[in-house]
Amino acid sequence: MASNVDDKGLEDAAILLMTLGEEEAAEVFKHLTPREVQRLGEAIARMKSVPRERCEAVLARFEAEAGEASVLLPDSDGYVRAVLRRALGDEKADMLLDRILAGNDHSGIESLKWLDPASVAELLRNEHPQIVAAIVVHLDAEQAADVLRQMGERQRNEVMVRVATLDGIQPAALKDLNEVLSRLLAGGERARKSRLGGVKAAAEILNLLGGGADTAVLDFVREADHELAQRIMDNMFTFDDLVSLDDKGIQALLREVQTESLVVALKGASPELRERILKNMSTRAAESLREDLDSRGPVRLSEVEAEQKELLKVVRRLSDEGQIVLGGGGDEQFV
Numbered sequence: 012m013a014s015n016v017d018d019k020g021l022e023d024a025a026i027l028l029m030t031l032g033e034e035e036a037a038e039v040f041k042h043l044t045p046r047e048v049q050r051l052g053e054a055i056a057r058m059k060s061v062p063r064e065r066c067e068a069v070l071a072r073f074e075a076e077a078g079e080a081s082v083l084l085p086d087s088d089g090y091v092r093a094v095l096r097r098a099l100g101d102e103k104a105d106m107l108l109d110r111i112l113a114g115n116d117h118s119g120i121e122s123l124k125w126l127d128p129a130s131v132a133e134l135l136r137n138e139h140p141q142i143v144a145a146i147v148v149h150l151d152a153e154q155a156a157d158v159l160r161q162m163g164e165r166q167r168n169e170v171m172v173r174v175a176t177l178d179g180i181q182p183a184a185l186k187d188l189n190e191v192l193s194r195l196l197a198g199g200e201r202a203r204k205s206r207l208g209g210v211k212a213a214a215e216i217l218n219l220l221g222g223g224a225d226t227a228v229l230d231f232v233r234e235a236d237h238e239l240a241q242r243i244m245d246n247m248f249t250f251d252d253l254v255s256l257d258d259k260g261i262q263a264l265l266r267e268v269q270t271e272s273l274v275v276a277l278k279g280a281s282p283e284l285r286e287r288i289l290k291n292m293s294t295r296a297a298e299s300l301r302e303d304l305d306s307r308g309p310v311r312l313s314e315v316e317a318e319q320k321e322l323l324k325v326v327r328r329l330s331d332e333g334q335i336v337l338g339g340g341g342d343e344q345f346v
Contacts, residue, residue: 021050021051021054022054022058023069023072024051024054025051025054025055025058026058026061026065026066026069027069027070027073028040028051028055028094029055029058029090030066030069030070033090033093033094033097034097036094036098037094037095037097037098038098040094040095040098040099041098041099048095048098048099052091052095055090055091055094056091092104128154128157128158128160128161129161131154131158131161132158132159132161132162133161135158135162136162136166140166140169140170140172140173141173143166143170143173144170144171144173144174144177144208145177145208147159147170147174147216148174148177148208148212152212152215152216152218152219153219155216155219156216156217156219156220159171159216159220159224160220160224164224164227167224167227167228168227168228168231168232169231171213171216171217171228171231171232172231172232172235172236172239174208174209174212174213174216175208175209175210175212175213175232175239175242175243176208176239177208177209177212178208178209179208179209210239210242210243210246211246213243213246214243214244214245214246214247215246217229217243217247218247218248225247229243229244244327245320245323248323248326248327249323250276250279250280250284250319250322250323251280251281251284253284253287253288253322253326254281254283254284254287256287256326256335257336258290258291259335260329260334260335260336261287261288261291262291263329263334263335264322264325264326264329264335265288265291265292267325267329268322268325270299270300270303272318272321272322273288273300273322274300274303274304274307275307275310275314275315275318276315276318276319276321276322277300277304278304278307278310278315279312279315279316279319285304288300289301
């Protein structure tokens with residue numbers, strides 16, 4: 012019964028959003044978590060028509076003005092696509108839309124999301140790493156990392172190599188997955204493939220893996236494909252992520268970089284990161300850096316990105332040497 016109540020509340024929220032229009036609905040989506048956006052997006056995509064009485068009841072419940080809201084929703088897919096792109100931008104919206112609009116039957120993958128990590132790992136223990144990778148990329152990165160922690164090192168490494176090199180999932184492959192997990196995903200007949208997997212997906216999972224397992228995976232990948240390992244590392248910690256370093260880490264980085272390189276790199280940095288850097292410098296050095304940033308004219312984006320990449324190499328080296336601690340430390344403890 013509780014599940015039915017929850018489903019009704021979700022549908023009511025979806026109906027309300029559809030009566031608001033794209034701009035207002037987009038503003039609401041901006042304040043929701045990714046999971047909430049996905050659930051509401053799926054609910055909207057499922058709706059093709061809504062009884063007038065239901066609309067009126069929902070509007071009355073939320074004390075909103077009903078206006079002339081239509082009860083027929085002929086293009087709900089188009090509506091949720093437009094709203095999510097307005098709220099999240101094209102790239103994030105497209106990634107989420109691939110999951111929302113991939114099909115109507117998500118019972119298999121949804122059931123996996125409710126299982127504990129040990130149960131999921133046990134379920135996949137004897138499957139081919141390519142099959143496991145195709146399943147793992149359908150999970151949230153946090154759950155995927157939890158599942159991988161339950162696996163042996165060899166299986167975990169082989170799965171992550173395949174996650175990083177996975178270039179989407181062809182429709183025919185979804186049928187194979189259905190044999191591994193009952194009703195994993197519908198939509199196998201769609202002409203397009205699901206945009207899942209890849210270097211960014213692997214990096215996101217590894218960021219959350221921690222506990223030294225992330226290093227072991229990267230070492231394994233590096234032996235097989237050094238360039239692939241570097242691309243994963245580049246995506247694991249971006250230049251803007253420097254803002255997450257503690258003061259000690261930023262100060263250690265500043266001791267290793269030249270002022271000229273720092274000035275160019277910061278031309279493309281967020282205001283928040285600039286202030287974090289300036290905060291960890293002496294008053295005189297901070298004033299000098301501000302003057303250099305203000306007086307420096309436009310810099311080619313390629314030059315900025317090149318200097319940022321050099322600074323990230325320094326960050327990785329300092330991390331390997333134990334001088335700084337990057338995010339996603341897992342269960343590692345300090346004494």
